[in-house]
Amino acid sequence: MSDIARALPHSSTRPALPGWLAALATVTIWAAWAVGTRHAVTHELPPAALGLLRFGIPALLLAPIAWGMQFAPAAEIGPLLPGTMPLFVALIGWLVFGERLAGLRVFGFALILAGVACIGGHGLLFSGNGAWRGHLLLLTGAGLWGIYTHAYRRCGLSALQAAALIGLWSFLILLPFGGAPLLHALDHGLDRPVVLQALLQGFLSGVAGIILYGIAIDRLGASRAAAVSPLSIVLAALLAIPVLGEIPSAAAWIGIVLATLGVVLASGVFNRPSARAG
Template sequence: MSELVHSVAPPAARSREALLGWAAALATVTIWAVWMIATRHAVTHDLPPATVGLLRFAVPALALAPVVWRKGLFPKGLSPLAGIGLLGSGAPFFLVVAYGMQSAPAAEIGPLLPGTMPLFVALIGWAVFGETVARLRLAGFALILIGVVCIGGLGLLHPEGGAWRGHLLLLGGACLWGIYTHAYRRSGLSALHAAALVGTWSAMLLAPFGAATVIDLLRGGLAGPVLLQAFLQGLMSGVIGIVLYGFAIDRLGPSRAAVVSPLGPVLATMIAVPVLGEVPAPPALFGLAAASVGVLLASGAFGRARP
């Protein structure tokens, strides 16, 4: 229905909707960059992944509880497959990515996570929903793969370091997010309702594993890191980021909503140098550039995928 309304809307209204969509996508990518650095710092210093994950989803679950109360925890019309696809972006996505961040350097997280999300969005669209892929987008996919190989090359040459495990987990997280993107678009839910459901479902899954640790940390004098992660993970990423991403998908479509994701790796790398002291190696820098250009081409910036 939203696509039909969009198709008959006047040009001025469509331009305004597109501008709002691009603004939401840019804001989402900025939140992602901060989230990546905050998560890597947390899981490599003070907090275990399950605890960080609970903080990530408990805040949106509480903040958006009225939405779930009003519309239900299992909405009518939401298919089981769509529900599983939505949940995949919650606790499973976070745990896979958090454990990956324990092994992969911060500068490599950006290209391997948001950098490859449009690749998985497009591949799922082609394999499952029959979207055609133009040659220019195929060239973008090739550049993304080249970038991933360059980024992961050092880890593959030195497997004893374990970075390759982080690379695989981050790619798995990107695939889960690609599934979520298509599941959300076909769920019929609003961005706020989807964020409320994902937060509530995930908080219930993680509570048995992370609640006791959160209490112990608060008693042990680590209230500062806990509250900081609750703000960055729960409010910024868990509520504002998810809602903005859904807003962008509604107005731009899945592929075009992902077009600004190359900014994520760039921002994450820029933040990681002064905050974590992690300077990427030359091959990783080349991979970062190749993956960023590849995402720009593959995500449909210069053409629209045809069903």
Template sequence: MKNPSSTAVAGHAADTGFRDQLLGYGGALLAIAIWGGWIVSTRHAVHGHLSPATVGWLRFVVAAVVLAPAWLRVGFWPKRGFVPVLLCFLGAGGVFFLVVANAMRFVPAADVGPLLPGTMPLIVAMVSVLVFRERLGRWRALGFVCIALGVLTLGGRGLLYPEDGAWRGHLLLLLGAAMWACYTLAFRRTGLKATETVGLVGLWSTLILTPFGLPGVISAVSDGYGREILFQLFMQGLLAGVVALLGFGLAIEKLGPSRAAAFTGLVPALAALIAIPVLGEHPDLAAIIGVIATGVGVALASGAFGARGVRRGAPRRGVKAGGR
């Protein structure tokens, strides 16, 4: 006869696990929706009247100000977890932004998605398998193969036509993806809350970019581009710099780094679609293949078709119901 108390505990644990999954999926989807628009707005900005340093300053100053109560509790730098916090700063802070923003000067928005958020989960998975001994499973491994196919398709086009300079942007985007992977893997090891980590990254990025970015903001406002500055403050600073990073941090916390990272493979298709009406950039065949491959890859790599094939509540093979 089943113990009612143990049944209630199991039911509560199942409800908590399901709620955590919903929160993780919600945070991941919110982040990728914002990042799709962020790619397009950043490419538009660096091709317009704003330098990469100026756009980066607008991105991080909002996080530094809005999340000041969080990072003030920690101080200018935490006493513990120095290396993980440093990796978070390098992987999602001002240096990362300058690498990615300069890459967007050479490649269209449709290339950015597969090579940046599309490649990042592949790098996270490789590190998780080689370093942390994580087992991916057949379907997730196939998903990462699809993501790699998308990357090779775009990279091959850049090598075939080196005269257009796209290969420079491709290399910078791959470097950015590796940096972002460091952030994803180090995030949970900081020992800090998401608001504290994002706030510290924003603070130090703002301090570093101020000498280069703030003069550009002042110049743009004096030249009559104040409305664009306000838009970038909202898009880069509030949405991409705060809301998306907090949402992605929640996904990492609830789903784990590799599963959360896999969702970013949905960004390429979204960015390519937004770029058509906003920038007038129509993806070519290589970009379409890259977007489709990474989209299929993320559906598989997210774990939706993984080892959960066993129905909830059904005994596993070789284990009797009620047994251990």
């Protein structure tokens, strides 16, 4: 174990309840963000403008996620983004930091892959609407989320400091790409959608979501914080029905169920504390 890893505060020494509450709030924000972003990029605002409004997510993370929203339905965003993010967290922990993977977690990873194959394979082979491009971009975003999870866990910054640092650099990087589309939207009478997306992207997702996710990682550890992410899958799918009119296909529902069960098992929440990797 590296000196940095030994120096990290152990999550079990801190009260867990605030971490679980922060994690639940985070996935609720993620679900609302998935539906709201999907609606915006298919109706009023281009991804670059949304990226500028959000500015709380790193530019390299935001690009594959926002552009992926143009192709992948909202019900499929959950399994492919928060659904696979714990998989990337665990793989990075195993490959880079030597964390152990128990048999139950490996079975969970297999379920996640089966769910992703069910969703992505259906879109690639049968839908014919280009959704597979969104699937690939969302998986890229999930991998970047996994990198961020481990990087934050070891960077020594507080949740508020990390959100401020990410927001500043993301805003500066996205300004040349999103400034003109955002002004164009305002000039064409889209003030109300811009304000609503500024609230969703800029405050809820870009500030509150990042801070709450950081608190969850601090209190629970990377694996346990990621374990709550399947809730956003169900919430996003349910919200998409009345808001977007998107009814998940049978394959998508199967993928949602498999990915949700897989994430719960892969997160290690059912392992004994002594066997769980931080």
